[in-house]
Amino acid sequence: MKVLGISGSMRKDGNTAALVRKIVDYVDTEGCDEFETEFISLAGKKINPCMGCEKCREAKWCVQKDDWTEVANKIVNCDVLVFGSPTYFYDVNGQTKNLIDRTYSLYHDRKLNGKYSVVVSVCADRGCERTLESLEGFVNTHGFSYLGYVSGRGFKEGEVLNDLHAQKKCTEVAEKILKLVSNTHRDSKKSE
Numbered sequence: 001m002k003v004l005g006i007s008g009s010m011r012k013d014g015n016t017a018a019l020v021r022k023i024v025d026y027v028d029t030e031g032c033d034e035f036e037t038e039f040i041s042l043a044g045k046k047i048n049p050c051m052g053c054e055k056c057r058e059a060k061w062c063v064q065k066d067d068w069t070e071v072a073n074k075i076v077n078c079d080v081l082v083f084g085s086p087t088y089f090y091d092v093n094g095q096t097k098n099l100i101d102r103t104y105s106l107y108h109d110r111k112l113n114g115k116y117s118v119v120v121s122v123c124a125d126r127g128c129e130r131t132l133e134s135l136e137g138f139v140n141t142h143g144f145s146y147l148g149y150v151s152g153r154g155f156k157e158g159e160v161l162n163d164l165h166a167q168k169k170c171t172e173v174a175e176k177i178l179k180l181v182s183n184t185h186r187d188s189k190k191s192e
C-alpha cells in the first residue's frame with residue numbers, strides 16, 4: 001500500500017510539511033512491510049494554473065509541461081493520499097490550488113476514484129475550516145474514500161509542533177491508515 005504525503009506550502013519545512021510528515025512517518029515506523037511511504041513538498045516546483053483549454057478531455061492528461069506531471073504521476077500511483085495546505089486568506093494557497101485545478105484532467109476517466117485520503121490544513125488563527133473544505137471538495141469530487149482530517153495552528157515555521165491537539169489527530173489518522181492493511185488481511189483470511 002503506497003502512502004503519499006504532499007505539502008502544498010511554499011515553505012519546504014513549514015507547518016504543513018510538519019503535520020503531513022508526522023502522519024507519513026508514523027505509518028512508516030509503525031506499519032508493516034506492506035506500507036511504502038513517500039513525502040513530497042510542492043515548494044520549488046513549477047506548477048502553472050489550469051488554462052481551461054479543455055484539451056485534457058481528449059488527452060485524459062494535462063497537456064502543459066511542468067512539474068505537475070511528476071506530482072500527478074505520484075498521485076495516480078498511490079493508494080492513500082495525505083494532502084496538506086497552509087491557509088492563505090481563509091483558503092488553500094495558490095500552489096495547492098494550481099495542483100488541484102489541473103487534476104481536472106484526471107477526472108474525465110476517474111483516475112483517482114477509489115483511493116483513500118486524509119486532508120491537513122494549518123493556519124495561524126482563522127480560516128483552517130475553509131481550507132479543509134476546499135481539500136475535501138477535491139477528494140470528494142475525485143471519489144477518494146475519506147479517512148479524516150487534521151487541522152493545526154501555527155504561524156512561524158515549526159510552531160504547529162506545539163499544537164498538541166493537532167499532533168494527537170495526526171496519530172489518530174495515521175492509525176486509520178494502518179488499519180487499512182490489517183482490515184484487508186482480515187478480509188482475505190475470512191474468504192480463505
Ligand SMILES: Cc1cc2nc3c(=O)[nH]c(=O)nc-3n(C[C@H](O)[C@H](O)[C@H](O)COP(=O)(O)O)c2cc1C
Nearest residue numbers: 009014015016086088089090123124125126154155
Ligand atoms: C499570504 C498569506 C496569507 C495568510 N492567510 C492566513 C489566514 O487567512 N488565516 C490565518 O490564520 N493565517 C494566515 N496566514 C498564516 C499561515 O496560514 C501560517 O503561517 C501557516 O502556518 C503557514 O503554513 P506553512 O508553514 O506550511 O506555510 C497567511 C500567511 C500568508 C503568507
